[in-house]
Amino acid sequence: MEIIVHSSRSVKPNYGDRSDGGAVAASVEVVHLSVFDKISYDEYITGVCAFHPPAPPNHILEAGLATALAVYREWAGRLGMDGTGNRAIVLNDAGARYVEATADAELSSSVVLELTTGANLLSLYPPSCDGAKELLLAQVTRFRCGSIIVGVSVHHRVADGHAIWAFLFAWGQATRGVRIDDSIPVQQRHDRLSLFAPRDPPQVKFDHRGNEFKPHVGDASGGNGAAHAGDEVVIHRVHFSKEWIMELKSQSQAAASEGAAATARPYTTTLQCVAAHLWRCITAARGLDGNQTTRMRIAVNGRSRMKDPRVPVGYTGNAVLWAWPTTTARELGRQHIRETVELISREVARIDDAYFRSFIDFAGSGAVEKEQLVPTADSLELTLSPNVEVDSLLGIPFYDMDFGGARPFFFVPGYSTVPVDGFIYVLQSFEGDGSVDAYVPLFSTTIEAFKRCCYSLQPTAS
Structure with missing residues (x-):
């Protein structure tokens, strides 16, 4: 099965008609990594979802991604340093990577099963180990039958599986034209330090050497x-x-x-x-x-x-x-x-x-x-x-992801x-x-x- 990449571009947040859109877009905030972020794997994690037709066209998926990034700005940011020299997420709206590709095959059950462990799986999401700066990279691969596979690579220092799922679900909502719940205060979304602040004095009651x-x-x-x-x-x-x-x-x-x-x-x-x-x-x-x-x-x-x-x-x-x-x-x-x-x-x-x-x-x-x-x-x-x-x-409902056509019939965690x-x-x-x-x-x-x-x-x- 040959997979051909047709385009690869950066997608930036689209704030639309939000009253604060201009101010948010002009601001560059820094999200300090928590102690949980710092001990997570310093690498990209991946996954692919397969959808039967009808599937939305690429420009609709791209527009939905831009809308979701306006709420989840960390995925359009970059890993950098804060004022004290510690690693942090810079909310600079630099953008996420969006790749469009096609496959010269029907997405039959046998092909899907082959993709679960075969080398072709690696070609269904953008490579993230060759110096990528984006924290989110997404690839949409269209098959002859009209089915699509959406593959994503996301940086684990930014989020765990539950937080990643929340963003992917929001991307689906935006693609369908459903309003994303943006009522959660920004401070609640991004304040990772005060939420996990150590006690004074510290109360270390367990041995964390050898575990974390x-x-x-x-x-x-x-x-x-x-x-x-x-x-x-x-x-x-x-x-x-x-x-x-x-x-x-x-x-x-x-x-x-x-x-x-x-x-x-x-x-x-x-x-x-x-x-x-x-x-x-x-x-x-x-x-x-x-x-x-x-x-x-x-x-x-x-x-x-x-x-x-x-x-x-x-x-x-x-x-x-x-x-x-x-x-x-x-x-x-x-x-x-x-x-x-x-x-x-x-x-x-x-x-x-x-x-x-x-x-x-x-x-x-x-x-x-x-x-x-x-x-x-x-x-x-x-x-x-x-x-x-x-x-x-x-416990993560990947099969509830919906881009407006059909819900996924297959999900594979990538390596x-x-x-x-x-x-x-x-x-x-x-x-x-x-x-x-x-x-x-x-x-x-x-x-x-x-x-x-x-x-x-x-x-x-x-």
Whole structure:
């Protein structure tokens, strides 16, 4: 399938007839990055949505983008420095990148499935690793059948998945001619410092070294990538049906050992069950030594956990930390799935309001600078082995995005040009029947063993 780019241009915010439009356009504000922004991955994250016809023409999509940028100005800005030399978002309305392309193919189901993990996926959104200055890059690719794929690359230091979704939803509203809710005060949208200000005196009640921060070790990034030199990372899509998920949950609530009385857990989330299963299966497929420590890094959204103050509705930045369930490869392999789920559940529950506030205090205490600590979210890592990371998109309604034709029938989270071994995305299946898809990148020498066990409730590498 050949994809031809026809145009690439900058789209600036369109303030229309807003009474304050001229003043806003003339102003250059600086949005200071919060402690959550600073520990997020310093890279672009991507995704593609596929839409059946009828699809709006390109100039309507472009106009909608310009209108949405007038409300969400950060996506038309640039990363720069504030007055103290710290990294910040400069709201200079420099613009987002908008690319128009065509594909010489019909967007059939087989083509869509090929795009989920194939090299063609990289051609469906603008490249962002070659010195791009824009914080948002979007590409609209039209197929012979009239279908379109909208691919976006956005900088993770600006926002997390929930905030990115809010902007994409607003772009759809503007394209349809629906007014975007701009009633949220600008201060509430952009004041990232006072919202997450450390307490005086600081109350650091948890250890944040090794979780959010790690020692700076020069050019040693890359994990265990050297051990896999020449080995390609392959992305495998695993589809878990609704029935399979129900069986997995049932197993997760069963007794931990044969003959013990079955006791139901209060509630088992789909994410925790799927994450536990994938962690066990990947660890088995990797053939790790039994004494090897293995950790799961799983994102925890602070929007529902921070209480005083709460994260306001419409907040446009990052508000995520991570839980780190930890065990050994041997224990993970021999314990009941319920025990793995309980381990994950306990660690996620531990990341509560007190933990978030402790992190804010630690990040603002001066210890990070004094000890030369850096974020554990390392964009240079090639492999997470012996660990895994799970990012959940289950709670983000990507399939509600609407540009005025039809809602998307497919969404694929994108990876960089070099996917990271062990970095998993979990999201709702496009089938809309309660099934779940997981995108699992692993080294090619591991992927076949993973395929043999990914649908088994007792994963082994054999």
